[in-house]
Amino acid sequence: MKYFAYGSNMDPDRMRERGVFFTERRRAILEGWKLLFNKVSSRNPSEGFANIEREEGSVVEGILYEIRDSDLEKLDSYEGCPEHYVRIRVRVKLDDGSEVEAVTYVANPSKVRSGLKPSREYLSHLLKGCDLLSKEYCERLRKLETLD
Numbered sequence: 001m002k003y004f005a006y007g008s009n010m011d012p013d014r015m016r017e018r019g020v021f022f023t024e025r026r027r028a029i030l031e032g033w034k035l036l037f038n039k040v041s042s043r044n045p046s047e048g049f050a051n052i053e054r055e056e057g058s059v060v061e062g063i064l065y066e067i068r069d070s071d072l073e074k075l076d077s078y079e080g081c082p083e084h085y086v087r088i089r090v091r092v093k094l095d096d097g098s099e100v101e102a103v104t105y106v107a108n109p110s111k112v113r114s115g116l117k118p119s120r121e122y123l124s125h126l127l128k129g130c131d132l133l134s135k136e137y138c139e140r141l142r143k144l145e146t147l148d
Contacts, residue, residue, distance in 0.1 A: 001069050001071075002100055002103065003072075004062050004092050004103070005062050005104070005129075006104065007051075007126060008049070008122060008126060010128060010133075011125040011126070020071045021071055023067075024064075025065055025132070026063070027064070027095060028061075028062055028063070029061055030061075030104075032058065034055040037049065037051070038107070038113060038114055039085070039107035039111055041119075042080070044119070046147060047118065048116025048118055051107040051112065061129075061133045062092070062104075062133075063129050063132060063133075064092060064100070064102060084107070087103055087105055088103070088104060089103060090104050117144075117146055118144065118146055119146060119148055123146055
C-alpha cells in the first residue's frame, strides 16, 4: 500500500518509532494542493500541524512510502483518524513522470484554525524529508516562521 506523507511522517525515524514498516521511500508530488500549518495541535492550541488543502496551481512535495496494509491502522491511530485527521486517496506524481494512487490524511475541518505556526521541533521532522525533496521546497520549509 502506498502512503503519501507531507508532514512529520516524512521523517523515516518517526515512522520506525511508530512501528510502521516500509519497504520503499521516495519523493512524490501532489499537484493542485497547498501545504498549511492550520491543524490545531492537541498539546498547544497555538501550534499548527501540517495539513493540505486544494489550491489550483499549487504543489505539495512529500514522501511516498510503500507500507504493509496492516500498518495503516497504526497510522490511523497516530494521526487521530477520524477525529483529528481524515484519510483520503490522492494521485501523486513520481520523478519518472508516472502517477500512482496513495493514501494520505487531511485535517478534520473541526480541528482547523488560521494563524497557527509549527514548532521548531515539529518542523525538524519535516526537514528530515529533505534527503529526497527538492532544494527549493526544503528552503521554503526552512524559512517558515515557527512558534518558538
